Amino acid sequence: MADSNQSSGDFKVLGTFVGIIGLLGAALYFSGWIYRWVYYSYFNLEVGNLNLSSESFLFVPIQIFFGNITSFFVTFFAILLTFFLTKISLLFGTQLLSRRLWPFNNRLQNWLSLDSSLKTLSKEILIVGWCLFILFQVSSWGGTRDARRDAVDVTSKLPVVTLIIPQKYPLGLKIDEPFSPAEIDSKSYRAIGDIKRYTDLRDERESSDEIWRLLAEANGSFYIFSTISEKVPSRVRPVVLKVAESSAELLILTSESSAP
Numbered sequence: 001m002a003d004s005n006q007s008s009g010d011f012k013v014l015g016t017f018v019g020i021i022g023l024l025g026a027a028l029y030f031s032g033w034i035y036r037w038v039y040y041s042y043f044n045l046e047v048g049n050l051n052l053s054s055e056s057f058l059f060v061p062i063q064i065f066f067g068n069i070t071s072f073f074v075t076f077f078a079i080l081l082t083f084f085l086t087k088i089s090l091l092f093g094t095q096l097l098s099r100r101l102w103p104f105n106n107r108l109q110n111w112l113s114l115d116s117s118l119k120t121l122s123k124e125i126l127i128v129g130w131c132l133f134i135l136f137q138v139s140s141w142g143g144t145r146d147a148r149r150d151a152v153d154v155t156s157k158l159p160v161v162t163l164i165i166p167q168k169y170p171l172g173l174k175i176d177e178p179f180s181p182a183e184i185d186s187k188s189y190r191a192i193g194d195i196k197r198y199t200d201l202r203d204e205r206e207s208s209d210e211i212w213r214l215l216a217e218a219n220g221s222f223y224i225f226s227t228i229s230e231k232v233p234s235r236v237r238p239v240v241l242k243v244a245e246s247s248a249e250l251l252i253l254t255s256e257s258s259a260p
Helices: 002-042 054-066 069-099 105-113 116-151 195-201
Strands: 160-166 189-193 212-218 221-226 240-244 250-254
Touching: 002 054, 002 116, 054 069, 054 116, 069 116, 160 221
Parallel strands: none
Antiparallel strands: 160 189, 160 212, 160 250, 212 221, 221 240
């Protein structure tokens, strides 16, 4: 009998642990999805069209909540705010039920008194609701902040891109000097972005002041954009180009733009 009770207790603890892990995973995935949705919406892209891995949504919240000292304090404040709002809401709800402030309150109170589990469920729904609200707000804030950071030329952490494309696309700079190897005709191609990265490979000294960065690579396409100045108003969004991988003759990625 004692062994049966102990086994039942162990299963109860295990079930509680699994439930907590499940709720934590759901919260992380929700936060990661909201962050990615807001981030790519800043660049007028739909996160669902980028085919991002499900695992990436679980790891992004680490950056949202603990990426830097500001994120840490925002997370700490969000936890306190969630606790405070939940306590106030539960207290306010209890007062409403006890004082019967509306005509249907008596019927509602009788309904809740039929089963204590209904009271527990209502409290859990309230707690989950506030947690989702705070997670949404914090994740949205993080997505907007990081998108603006990456859109600005001097603060962006995205890789600088130099893309060589065929001449038929009316974009980029003309390349005056021949390519290496010589069998590629320079008159048939143009360059987008920091062409000095390409010319440095050929010991040339040409350059472009325009800095392009790689936003994403998905569905056989590169998403690149020209960074904006930090003096540009926050309402301004960079223009994003979608270039098919089959159209790119050469792609050069670097962490920083070349020196002028």
